[in-house]
Amino acid sequence: TQLLEQSPQFLSIQEGENLTVYCNSSSVFSSLQWYRQEPGEGPVLLVTVVTGGEVKKLKRLTFQFGDARKDSSLHITAAQPGDTGLYLCAGARSGYALNFGKGTSLLVTP
Amino acid sequence: DAGVTQSPTHLIKTRGQHVTLRCSPISGHKSVSWYQQVLGQGPQFIFQYYEKEERGRGNFPDRFSARQFPNYSSELNVNALLLGDSALYLCASSLIPGTGGSNQPQHFGDGTRLSIL
Numbered sequence: 001t002q003l004l005e006q007s008p009q010f011l012s013i014q015e016g017e018n019l020t021v022y023c024n025s026s027s028v029f030s031s032l033q034w035y036r037q038e039p040g041e042g043p044v045l046l047v048t049v050v051t052g053g054e055v056k057k058l059k060r061l062t063f064q065f066g067d068a069r070k071d072s073s074l075h076i077t078a079a080q081p082g083d084t085g086l087y088l089c090a091g092a093r094s095g096y097a098l099n100f101g102k103g104t105s106l107l108v109t110p
Numbered sequence: 111d112a113g114v115t116q117s118p119t120h121l122i123k124t125r126g127q128h129v130t131l132r133c134s135p136i137s138g139h140k141s142v143s144w145y146q147q148v149l150g151q152g153p154q155f156i157f158q159y160y161e162k163e164e165r166g167r168g169n170f171p172d173r174f175s176a177r178q179f180p181n182y183s184s185e186l187n188v189n190a191l192l193l194g195d196s197a198l199y200l201c202a203s204s205l206i207p208g209t210g211g212s213n214q215p216q217h218f219g220d221g222t223r224l225s226i227l
Contacts, residue, residue, distance in 0.1 A: 004152075042114070042200050045217070098143075102151055
């Protein structure tokens with residue numbers, strides 16, 4: 001059972017465009033993490049959000065945690081080809097497992 | 111500083127065989143977690159170990175087992191391999207056990223790509 005639903009599943013845009021990726025659940029999470037994974041590599045942590053309503057910025061990336069701590073979004077401004085990759089959200093509840101979504105595969109073309 | 115290292119990077123096995131995958135955590139990290147990532151899916155939690163003890167286990171059959179050594183490295187063993195075990199197996203390390211909260215970030219290795227024929 002997938003606790004986290006990510007949308008869209010695939011996204012192909014041109015350099016300079018803006019985009020938003022969504023991560024939704026009916027469950028409450030104590031924290032939520034966003035990772036980027038490139039082919040042949042492991043996921044790389046981008047950010048962790050902990051507080052409901054929290055907004056964090058990482059250069060052109062803006063991450064938001066929903067007020068109820070059930071959902072999150074990732075917004076990329078002026079996407080660049082280097083942003084291409086699989087974006088994964090992962091939620092932490094009790095216990096020791098990170099619950100991952102299926103990911104959003106992003107392709108940014110020059 | 112070296113990140114999480116996993117070996118081998120690729121492995122091909124046939125059904126019914128067993129396999130051992132290895133993971134060395136980041137220096138100073140005492141907790142290791144294993145995840146399975148099937149093509150087109152997000153990683154699924156298998157195990158977490160801390161101080162050589164199992165701290166958490168995901169919904170995987172008993173064919174999957176793991177252990178952690180005194181130097182905090184870890185092995186994942188899978189017996190009686192099935193075609194469905196074909197996946198990328200990821201190891202993640204953190205300073206202390208947990209689910210990667212703000213003070214417990216998990217760092218992933220590049221994984222072992224296991225193919226079952």
